[in-house]
Amino acid sequence: MQPKRFIISGGGTGGHIFPAVAIANEIKRREPDADILFVGALGKMEMEKVPAAGYRIVGLKIAGIRRSFSLSNLLVPFRLLGALLKAKNILKNHKPQVVIGVGGYASSAVLYAASQMGIPTLIQEQNSHAGITNKILGKRARKICVAYEGMEKYFPAERILLTGNPVRSEIVGSTDAKKSGLLTFGLKEERFTLLVVGGSLGARSINKAIGESLKQLVDGGMQILWQTGKGNADQARQLAGPFGDSVKVYEFIQQMDQAYAVADLVVSRAGALAVSELCLVQKPAILVPFPFAAEDHQTSNARALSDKGAALLVPDSEASLKLAVAVLELRNDEPRRNSMSSAMASLAKPDATRHIVDEIFKLIPAS
Numbered sequence: 001m002q003p004k005r006f007i008i009s010g011g012g013t014g015g016h017i018f019p020a021v022a023i024a025n026e027i028k029r030r031e032p033d034a035d036i037l038f039v040g041a042l043g044k045m046e047m048e049k050v051p052a053a054g055y056r057i058v059g060l061k062i063a064g065i066r067r068s069f070s071l072s073n074l075l076v077p078f079r080l081l082g083a084l085l086k087a088k089n090i091l092k093n094h095k096p097q098v099v100i101g102v103g104g105y106a107s108s109a110v111l112y113a114a115s116q117m118g119i120p121t122l123i124q125e126q127n128s129h130a131g132i133t134n135k136i137l138g139k140r141a142r143k144i145c146v147a148y149e150g151m152e153k154y155f156p157a158e159r160i161l162l163t164g165n166p167v168r169s170e171i172v173g174s175t176d177a178k179k180s181g182l183l184t185f186g187l188k189e190e191r192f193t194l195l196v197v198g199g200s201l202g203a204r205s206i207n208k209a210i211g212e213s214l215k216q217l218v219d220g221g222m223q224i225l226w227q228t229g230k231g232n233a234d235q236a237r238q239l240a241g242p243f244g245d246s247v248k249v250y251e252f253i254q255q256m257d258q259a260y261a262v263a264d265l266v267v268s269r270a271g272a273l274a275v276s277e278l279c280l281v282q283k284p285a286i287l288v289p290f291p292f293a294a295e296d297h298q299t300s301n302a303r304a305l306s307d308k309g310a311a312l313l314v315p316d317s318e319a320s321l322k323l324a325v326a327v328l329e330l331r332n333d334e335p336r337r338n339s340m341s342s343a344m345a346s347l348a349k350p351d352a353t354r355h356i357v358d359e360i361f362k363l364i365p366a367s
Helices: 014-030 046-052 071-094 105-116 132-137 177-185 204-219 233-246 256-262 272-281 294-306 316-331 334-347 352-362
Strands: 005-009 035-041 056-060 098-101 121-125 143-146 160-162 192-197 222-227 247-250 265-268 285-287 311-313
Touching: 005 014, 005 071, 005 105, 014 035, 014 046, 014 121, 014 272, 014 352, 035 046, 035 071, 035 105, 046 056, 056 071, 056 105, 071 105, 098 105, 105 121, 105 132, 121 132, 121 352, 143 352, 177 256, 192 204, 192 256, 192 316, 204 222, 204 233, 204 316, 222 233, 222 256, 233 247, 256 272, 265 272, 265 316, 272 294, 272 334, 285 294, 285 316, 294 311, 294 334
Parallel strands: 005 035, 005 098, 035 056, 098 121, 121 143, 143 160, 192 222, 192 265, 222 247, 265 285, 285 311
Antiparallel strands: none
């Protein structure tokens, strides 16, 4: 029997890449001989992260339209045409039985080409507000796996499946993550731990608000585990210096299962991956959505949690004024934190990856 063949396309951020790798891992768990090829955008982080996860990837020369005026916008139609032609060649050579799109520039070209060639496609939409590209592609996709209710306003209702978002298996796979985390990060078990994460690239407003409030937070009885993102760690370490072991600064935290396990409260952006992980680990959170995300989808993601009492929403523009105040209020309100944790748990979809791969396998044409 010939091995099953798949193409997974998309990327640009960890919020697209980690779910894609989770899907690939589940396919491989079921079908160790499966032939999986990733297609990403040249110069984007998937070109590094996907090979690190053990998968092949090819890149398309494609980028989106810049919001501000730029001469490069004039090249977008030509790059898209070139990406479509290359995508068709990749599809002809790899001969996938199903193509899976996880969002990002590359997935638009690959899924469109696949639909033109009659190859079954599945979209995994992570956010509560679908982007323009996925809305267009959704008209051609056989199935659309979503993480939020009410997505029929973006996609044909009969093709939607509420599955949740795939997350990294290690996030919920360890039973002694807290004990390990305390050792890994050099934290004290008896102290209240605030975890601050701004996504893989960092978050300027969050970093600024935390940096300005370190004395207030430490004096409030906290120790802080602070992921600053790329390029911001040196400045954060200077600010943290006077507080010794009470503030631990990392550019990027690899052991996120341990980081979540030690946290009593989390401050985070509201990307789809972060939101799904927070629900699974059932941690109370303060969400500061990135305001320039496409269609402001992070604010929609955050509202989906805050409306159900699972998180607090602090607008990016108000972070300097309100973030530390909100942290201190929750630090001193254990009943509310417990209520938020329960609400988080009610929104979790722990079997998302399995359900999505079930649907992928259903799309494989009968031989």
